[in-house]
Amino acid sequence: xxxxxxxxxxxxxxxxxxxxxxxxxxxxxxxxxxxxxxxxxxxxxxxxxxxxxxxxxxxxxxxxxxxxxxxxxxxxxxxxxxxxxxxxxxxxxxxxxxxxxxxxxxxxxxxxxxxxxxxxxxxxxxxxxxx
Numbered sequence: 001x002x003x004x005x006x007x008x009x010x011x012x013x014x015x016x017x018x019x020x021x022x023x024x025x026x027x028x029x030x031x032x033x034x035x036x037x038x039x040x041x042x043x044x045x046x047x048x049x050x051x052x053x054x055x056x057x058x059x060x061x062x063x064x065x066x067x068x069x070x071x072x073x074x075x076x077x078x079x080x081x082x083x084x085x086x087x088x089x090x091x092x093x094x095x096x097x098x099x100x101x102x103x104x105x106x107x108x109x110x111x112x113x114x115x116x117x118x119x120x121x122x123x124x125x126x127x128x129x130x131x
Contacts, residue, residue, distance in 0.1 A: 033101070033105050037101055038123055038127065038128065040097050040101040041079075041101070042121075044096035044099075045091060045098075048091050056083040057083060061081045062080045062082075063075055063121075064078065064118055065118075071112060072112070072113035072117065076098055076099045077094045079092075079093050
């Protein structure tokens with residue numbers, strides 16, 4: 001946190017001001033997560049491919065959802081990855097940095113995920129699409 005930025009004494013804010021602060025902080029965090037997610041996903045794919053000496057270049061990854069007791073989450077174990085040569089492969093990104101990044105991304109979405117949602121991540125240029 002910048003030393004030039006100071007927070008107000010949160011106890012002195014009324015409910016409306018506190019709600020606005022919470023909403024703005026959530027928006028900023030969501031934007032940061034979304035800006036970093038394509039790089040994190042691409043790097044996790046590269047690490048997974050490197051384990052098998054696979055040199056293909058990923059251009060896109062699509063994630064579906066999986067249901068847990070507490071709702072739907074991105075399924076990092078079934079990433080459908082498209083490569084620059086046009087081939088596709090399903091990769092397991094569990095236990096990679098992508099795993100935690102996808103959980104974090106889901107936690108800042110405005111609407112909860114459902115069984116039909118997909119997350120498409122492209123790498124050049126970096127972008128996300130939830131549909």
